[in-house]
């Protein structure tokens with residue numbers, strides 16, 4: 001069995017070592033394609049492998065066509081919108097993610113961005129505090145739960161809305177469950193986004209929703225840029241001069257945002273929520289273990305297609 005690690009943005013060397021070890025122990029061969037610049041390199045590398053570990057790398061119909069022996073693709077991370085699921089299913093390829101492995105890293109960044117916002121982007125001026133402020137967690141999944149856990153330490157009053165997670169699960173964590181996104185945005189000065197990018201959520205964070213937020217609202221996005229209606233966010237920030245937007249996913253209109261809202265808009269230069277040594281290791285090793293478990297035992301627990 002031959003396993004490909006195809007990472008445009010490579011894992012840390014220690015993570016690669018640990019992943020190799022998992023495959024060595026299972027008697028499987030590991031091949032590495034890192035920092036590739038042309039799609040043709042990926043098409044060539046996938047030819048004879050049974051499994052692929054990817055990060056933000058694109059797996060589309062063309063890659064799947066080229067990968068004649070492929071049985072499984074595992075996205076080391078949570079979001080898997082970089083994999084064409086329908087094409088994978090048509091090619092009888094199982095797609096998995098590794099939910100939860102980088103959640104703490106992303107959650108810590110979300111709180112870091114909140115602190116950065118209330119301390120006025122560390123510009124030396126007097127800011128405000130998170131203690132006692134209302135935080136709305138939009139989607140109570142793996143990252144959302146970690147944000148709740150950490151925000152408790154800051155003494156925030158925590159609310160959450162999730163379209164699928166039962167209210168009891170949320171309330172059991174000492175978080176107030178709300179029954180709609182509208183209610184969350186109406187209630188909370190701080191909202192942290194943790195929804196996936198789906199047909200339903202794309203462009204859903206729009207003027208109508210954001211205009212419900214109280215004064216001095218802060219929106220934190222460590223989820224996906226597609227969920228934001230960028231044009232409407234610009235309109236809203238023009239109208240509401242106290243509104244701040246901080247994101248880990250640079251929007252298409254980044255230059256416009258920087259020019260218009262230098263003190264109220266911030267984007268990390270590159271998505272870095274999951275970029276910690278710990279998350280790197282966790283997600284990569286989890287992906288490797290899932291591949292072995294699937295190829296050896298047929299375990300499809302984390303299948304998403």
Ligand SMILES: NC(=O)c1ccc[n+]([C@@H]2O[C@H](COP(=O)([O-])OP(=O)(O)OC[C@H]3O[C@@H](n4cnc5c(N)ncnc54)[C@H](O)[C@@H]3O)[C@@H](O)[C@H]2O)c1
Pocket residue numbers: 077078079080099100102103106138139140141142143144161162163164165193194195196197198200201222223224248271272273274275
């Ligand atoms: N910034 C980064 O580096 C980084 C890293 C990891 C994950 N992410 C992103 O963070 C987000 C959350 O990741 P996660 O690991 O918590 O995912 P998750 O699958 O554990 O949780 C997602 C939650 O969203 C809920 N949900 C789905 N559709 C919804 C809707 N329409 N309205 C309300 N809730 C809805 C689900 O019920 C689930 O609880 C994803 O968008 C993911 O891509 C970003």
